[in-house]
Amino acid sequence: MKLDQITAGVLEAIDGQGFVQKGAYNLRQNGQALCHGDSENIRIVRKEDKPGIDIFISGQTKGESVHIPVVVSASGMTDVVYNDFYIEDGADVLIVAGCGIHNDGDQESRHDGIHAFHVGSHANVKYEERHYGEGDGTGGRVLNPVTKIYVEEDSVFTLDTTQIKGVDSTVRETHVEMGEGSKLYVLEKLMTHGNQQAVSNMDIQLNGQESSAQIISRSVAKGTSTQVFHPKAIGNALCHAHVQCDSIIMDEAKISSIPEINANHVDAQIIHEAAIGRINSDQLIKLRTFGMTEEEAEAVIIEDFLK
C-alpha cells in the first residue's frame, strides 16, 4: 500500500535497513496495524486479548530480517503495544523495530512498546531499535520502552538501541535473563537536547554458567536536558560482565550514572567503567583548523561518538 509522506519520512529515520513491504513485516500507525506480511519462516499473529503481535521465528530462519516499525502522527495519542517474539532453537534473525513520533499539535503523543524476546538455544538474534521525534507542535513526544529478554543455552543476543533526537521524555526499562553459555551485547546510544529527560534502567541477570555480557552505553546531553543511567549486572554463576558508560555533557545539561555490579558467586567477574566529561577540546581545535565553525566541529565529534 502507498504510505503518506509523514509516515514515509519517519520510517526513513527509524528503520536503518530501509523499510519495504516485503518478507516479514508489520507497520503500526496510530495504534493500528496498517499493513503486514509473513515469510516462510517468520509468522506474525495479531494478539486477541490486547494490542500487539506475536512473532514466531522458526529454527529454519537463517539471515532473514523482520521489520516492525511504529509511527505515531496523531497529537494527543497514547499507544501501548505488547509484542512477543518466540525464537526457536538455532534461528539466525535480525529484528528491526523502532518508533517515530510526529507531533504537530499541542497535546502529548506517547508510545509504550513492551517487547518480550523468548530465545531458544543456539540462536543468534540481533535487535535494532531506533527512537525519534519530530513535528512543530508544543505537545510532548514520549517513548517508554520495556524490553524483556530471556536467552537460553549458547544463544547470542545483540541489542542495538538508539535515541536519535526529538524525544522529550523517555524511561527505558531493560531486563535480561541469561542461560548457560549465552552471550549478550548491548549498545545503547542516546542524545537529549532542549529540556528533554531520559532515564535508562537495565537489569542483567547472568544466571547460567559461562554466560557473558558486554554493555556499552554512550550518550550526549545538550541544552538543559537530564539523563540518568542505572545499569545493573548481577553475576549468579561463573560469568563475565563488562559495563561501560561514556557521556558527553554540554551547555547546562546534567548526567547521572549509577551503575550497579553484584557478584553473588565466587566465579562472577564483573567490571564497570563510567566517564562523564565535556567534548574533547583537542579534537575540537583540530577540526576548527580545517575551517569548521565550533558548531560544525561539535556536530562531527558527537556523530562520531554515537556511531
Added chain:
Amino acid sequence: MKLDQITAGVLEAIDGQGFVQKGAYNLRQNGQALCHGDSENIRIVRKEDKPGIDIFISGQTKGESVHIPVVVSASGMTDVVYNDFYIEDGADVLIVAGCGIHNDGDQESRHDGIHAFHVGSHANVKYEERHYGEGDGTGGRVLNPVTKIYVEEDSVFTLDTTQIKGVDSTVRETHVEMGEGSKLYVLEKLMTHGNQQAVSNMDIQLNGQESSAQIISRSVAKGTSTQVFHPKAIGNALCHAHVQCDSIIMDEAKISSIPEINANHVDAQIIHEAAIGRINSDQLIKLRTFGMTEEEAEAVIIEDFLK
C-alpha cells in the same frame, strides 16, 4: 599511666604510628577519656553537652600528629562519641584515630564515632583510621563511623581508612564538601570474613572550582560475608573526580558495588571504575611454585592487595 594488657594490645593493632602518651593525644576506653595531653599547637577540650572532644589545631602546626584511639573491652557496651576537629588555615597535621573492640562476652559491643573535620584554607590534613575486632565471645563487634569533612580553599585532605578484621557489622557514612582548589584523597581498605556485613556510603560534593577527588576502595570478602559499596561523586563546578573500586570475592561471599557519578556542570569530569573478581590465579600458581600452600599464597596476595 600504665595501660592494661588488652588495651595495649588493641592499641597496637589500631594505631599504625604507635601510641604513646606524649604530645597531643586522647585515649577513650569503655566510654571514658582515660588519659589525654595537649601540645603547644593542638588543644583537646572535653565536650560539655555530649560525649566527645573538640580538637583545636592551630595554623602553626607543622608535621605534628594527634592520636585519639578508642578501645571498647566491655561486652554489651554501646559507646557513641562526637569528635569535632577545627583545623586552622595553613596547618599541616596527621590525625591518627581508630577503634578496637575486644569482646569476650555474649553481648554486642558497639562504637559509633561521629567525626567532623572543619578544615580552613591551605591546610594539609591526613586522617588515618583503623577498625579492628577481637575476643573469644559470641557477642557482636559493631562499628558505625560517620565522617563529615568540610574542606576550604586549596586545602588537601587525605582519608586513609582500614577495616583490618574482626568487625561483625559496619555501616560507614562519609560526607565531604569541597571548596575551591581543594584536593581529596580517599583510600578505603576493608576485609570481611565469617558472616560479617559491611556497608560503605560515600558522598563527595565537589562544589569549588578546580577541586579534585581521588577515591580508591579495595576490599576482600571471605566466608559468607557481604559487602555493599555506594560511593557517590557529585560535580557542581569545574572539577575532576576519579573513583576506583576493586574487590576480591572468595568462598560464598557477596559483593555489590553501586557507584554514582553526577555531573551537574559542563566542566565536571568524573570517572568511575569498578571490578569484582576472584583472586588472580596466575599469582596463586606462581606463589605455590615457591612451596606455599594455597592458604599461604592467598594470604600473601590479599595482604598485598590491601596494602
